[in-house]
Amino acid sequence: xxxxxxxxxxxxxxxxxxxxxxxxxxxxxxxxxxxxxxxxxxxxxxxxxxxxxxxxxxxxxxxxxxxxxxxxxxxxxxxxxxxxxxxxxxxxxxxxxxxxxxxxxxxxxxxxxxxxxxxxxxxxxxxxxxxxxxxxxxxxxxxxxxxxxxxxxxxxxxxxxxxxxxxxxxxxxxxxxxxxxxxxxxxxxxxxxxxxxxxxxxxxxxxxxxxxxxxxxxxxxxxxxxxxxxxxxxxxxxxxxxxxxxxxxxxxxxxxxxxxxxxxxxxxxxxxxxxxxxxxxxxxxxxxxxxxxxxxxxxxxxxxxxxxxxxxxxxxxxxxxxxxxxxxxxxxxxxxxxxxxxxxxxxxxxxxxxxxxxxxxxxxxx
Numbered sequence: 544x545x546x547x548x549x550x551x552x553x554x555x556x557x558x559x560x561x562x563x564x565x566x567x568x569x570x571x572x573x574x575x576x577x578x579x580x581x582x583x584x585x586x587x588x589x590x591x592x593x594x595x596x597x598x599x600x601x602x603x604x605x606x607x608x609x610x611x612x613x614x615x616x617x618x619x620x621x622x623x624x625x626x627x628x629x630x631x632x633x634x635x636x637x638x639x640x641x642x643x644x645x646x647x648x649x650x651x652x653x654x655x656x657x658x659x660x661x662x663x664x665x666x667x668x669x670x671x672x673x674x675x676x677x678x679x680x681x682x683x684x685x686x687x688x689x690x691x692x693x694x695x696x697x698x699x700x701x702x703x704x705x706x707x708x709x710x711x712x713x714x715x716x717x718x719x720x721x722x723x724x725x726x727x728x729x730x731x732x733x734x735x736x737x738x739x740x741x742x743x744x745x746x747x748x749x750x751x752x753x754x755x756x757x758x759x760x761x762x763x764x765x766x767x768x769x770x771x772x773x774x775x776x777x778x779x780x781x782x783x784x785x786x787x788x789x790x791x792x793x794x795x796x797x798x799x800x801x802x803x804x805x806x807x808x809x810x811x812x813x814x815x816x817x818x819x820x821x822x823x824x825x826x827x828x829x830x831x832x833x834x835x836x837x838x839x840x841x842x843x844x845x846x847x848x849x850x851x852x853x854x855x856x857x858x859x860x861x862x863x864x865x866x867x868x869x870x871x872x873x874x875x876x877x878x879x880x881x882x883x884x885x886x887x888x889x890x891x892x893x894x895x896x897x898x899x900x901x902x903x904x905x906x907x908x909x
Contacts, residue, residue: 549721572609604641683720821862857886
């Protein structure tokens with residue numbers, strides 16, 4: 544796929560004009576990070592391998608910091624797991640010692656993002672405050688990444704009214720940088736959070752009208768195609784399947800889950816497996832495939848990880864309660880309904896805590 548990102552084109556020009564090998568190498572590491580964020584992991588790995596060889600022959604903290612940052616993001620975009628944390632911490636430590644403010648701020652912004660992904664509000668607050676102290680107004684990559692993390696944090700906390708200024712700030716810095724990958728990530732994350740809220744409402748109030756969400760998924764796919772791909776490309780079909788389930792287009796949702804869920808799980812999203820399998824079981828029930836529905840409901844129960852996010856646990860139990868009710872297993876339905884009620888209550892408690900923590904840290908608004 545031809546790379547069309549504006550930031551990539553700018554990095555290419557900067558690399559060609561770099562006055563020495565060290566500056567060129569740092570810019571090449573930044574380009575590898577961008578390739579990873581566009582989902583071009585093979586190209587990024589090829590570039591990083593060459594840079595590791597160069598660093599072995601000519602060690603320098605500037606290149607070392609960028610390489611640790613790049614490897615951290617490679618780990619994250621390869622399987623969306625927490626394996627990136629130690630590499631990003633190392634990148635920040637090297638950058639701090641070497642006085643590399645740009646790398647230190649960017650690594651700290653990504654650490655804030657990872658803290659959000661782990662639902663670690665204390666870590667998110669600490670890294671966000673540190674990043675705000677480090678990042679200048681012209682450090683667009685760090686500013687946009689932190690703004691996305693804080694927008695998502697307020698979205699999770701149920702304060703949708705406080706998300707828009709953060710998302711607007713992320714968009715402003717991404718545009719200034721010419722960073723189409725961040726624009727794509729922002730579009731995906733906003734659509735994913737909106738879908739999660741609509742799905743939650745649909746589980747609680749099945750007769751409530753569902754707003755149009757498919758246009759968001761269509762926009763993400765068209766944008767990614769225009770700018771050279773995205774690391775989120777494996778996730779967009781799953782988002783579309785969730786939307787189709789909420790809309791009641793069960794055949795379309797089932798087809799998408801069957802085609803894309805195994806790949807998404809293999810890419811490190813096993814924590815979402817139980818919730819998606821419960822949705823798939825619900826689709827099967829609605830399509831009259833009761834035996835398959837029962838099999839996938841049981842599989843969802845087996846895959847449900849107590850350590851996964853509370854909103855995913857709550858949604859899984861709510862959906863399984865509906866599935867078992869339809870299948871005539873009143874005991875299982877009641878058990879999951881009780882578990883769902885407890886998890887939704889815990890989510891509300893966590894949301895209150897997040898709002899209080901973000902406000903106390905001065906992070907309610909940009």
